[in-house]
Amino acid sequence: MKRLSIVLLAAVLLLAGASLFAAPKEVIILWAQWSPADYLQQIGSMYEKETGIKVKVVQEPWGSFGDRFFTAMAAKGTEWDMVVGDSQWLGQGATGGIYVDLTDFLKSTGIADSVTKATLTYYGEYPTGSGRYWAYPTEGDADGWAYRKDLFEDPKEKAAFKAKYGYELAVPKTYKQLLDIAKFFTRKDKGLYGVAIYTQKDYDAITMGVENTMFSWGAKWQNEKNEVLGVVNSKKAIEALQFYRDLYEAAQVPGLSNAFYTETNDAMIGGKAVMVMNYFAFFPALANKGTNPNYWDKVGFFPNPAGPYGNQHAALGGQGMSIIKFISADRQQAAKDFIKWFAQEKVQTRWAELGGYTCNAKVLKSDAFLKATPFNPAFATTMTFVMDFWNIPVYSQLLQVTQREFSKFVVEGQGTAKAAMDTIAKEHDKILREAGFIKK
């Protein structure tokens, strides 16, 4: 009996050991819970058909996505092979030893040259300008605008607008035009308002919203030496913030004092807002009859307008695919194999057809992509002038300051734009100095 137990135990151990050394049969990717993750799962099914390796996309709601991922990484978790993480996470992922360095992999396979320079920089590179890459640009995204084409094209509206403002009612090219149009269409007695813009305080929404005006005004978060005093609180940045508040006060749909992508989209779907700000990733819902039954065929899209000084930029969104360092070498290789396959032009074309926002340079320029959806032309234009918030490890501390001050000034109506920007500049300076990003 004793001998039999030993033999059985040895057999079990041998089998267990064998399974440890067997090639991985599955690649597990963590992403936020949204439509692009569904599309990635469909892409994964294609990979399984070709290679026999299953791809499982684990989806976590946006609100808890970051917390779930970083909490697991604090415990050196190996439940996922890859994560499609926010661009802001690059600093933490790289310096915290969470992400695998993909520099050699992306360069040697030619993948680095297949995506646009801007997307490789913003979704993959840390530190910026270093030439070190930690993620494959997977889902390009940026802020854009949706608008009610039927109202813009209505002859009576056009005549009334021209009579009042002296120029034709058309898709706004500048923020001044956007404000004029927003005020024109704000009819409180009829329950119609000019805009639905980001105001949510929780994570990063209101900062991303204000960034759209800041960047188009020509303002920045830092200079080349990471200095912020006089940069964050420059005259242009203060003007931009004041403009965002003026837009909110004049034309925001009531009840949207804590609004992000769901609320702004709902404002359009409910017929309350004439123009809504949102990430391109959420525009498919507006062009879909099932989710936008009344206006799906009356919605147009345009890129973030230019500011008064001729600059035109948009707040970057989007994510890159990173390999988690804590998994075994075999699993890391399986993950690399998947990225290599995914980066092929034919797969990226399919990815774009499904609704994913490819970063592949050739696919982005193709006629097929530009004609695939009504918002793709605006997206392709926008991806040429995106700018981003900080992606350093202390980005979250910097974000909490901007979220607080922007919410106080824009939504609560407290203080002045100058005071808000001065406070942000002062606190950012302190945080950056303590973290060693500004040399004394």
Added chain:
Amino acid sequence: MPAMKAHPNAPGAGLADRSGRHLSDRAIQNLFIWPTLTLLIAMNLFPLLYSLFLGFTDYSAIANKPPVWVLFRNFGDILASEQLWKYFATTGRYAIMSVGLQTVIGFGLAMLVRRKFFGSGLITTLILVPMMISPVVVGLFWKLMYNPTFGFFNYLLGFTNAAKAPDLLASRFAGQLVPGLALFAVVIVDVWMWSPFVMLLVLSGLNAIPEYLYEAAAIDRASAWFQFWRITLPQVAPLLLIAVLFRTIEAFKSFDLVMGMTGGGPGDQTELIAVNLYRQAFLGSFRTGPSSALAYIILIIIIAVSNLYIRYLNQIRGEA
């Protein structure tokens, strides 16, 4: 005569294992208790002590660096931070308003349902429903109810024009800023949700009051107010105080309602200390050391406030 072996099942004998050795009662007790105790120590005591240690370091859970001892720097930074004291003040105001209203409304509801009437069981059950719902769900649907364009709340108040109606979560009335309105909106929801809890505790106290006290008071022609002030309230006071104690502790920990409705905004009008603790401990920050220190400061404040209640409770019990 050979010595008799004790029967294995005799009292105090313990259990015999296969080789005939006995497990003593003490050993059996330990076998049952220690696995649970080990789990409790691992899940409760260890995190408590480890987080206290981390409060004295600059540790970040995701920085891939070991904790560095900084002694009292985290505590000093917190106590010197104007921003954090503002959040403590907001939490204090929230606790006073919320607990005060819950006490009055809960007591009132208990007085209304203490006597049996037709349907009293069903009505009492319906009153309890709000506290059975998940706080996050409550926060989300009250956010919809407060919406000035389609929300039910404004409709009940008689406002049909969104431009002239209150936008409570934005702290505005007819477009004009009214500071404090957002916090009051959160208080209303908290009161709606937890007054039934106070009602339950007070009801059990009311049902325990002996009838003869009221009969004696009636014979002496005591007024209704006198009976309430001199009989009902003193008899119910211990349970009422327990309810107030629990609700005060919960008010200091309030997080889900606020995150569901306002996210701490507008500005930082509804930024309660627990919400800020979450921001520091998670949401990309993972400032584990400073947030552990903040958690302990909140714990000390809660213990101090609870002690005041407990002293008063003991005083009342002593007088009784």
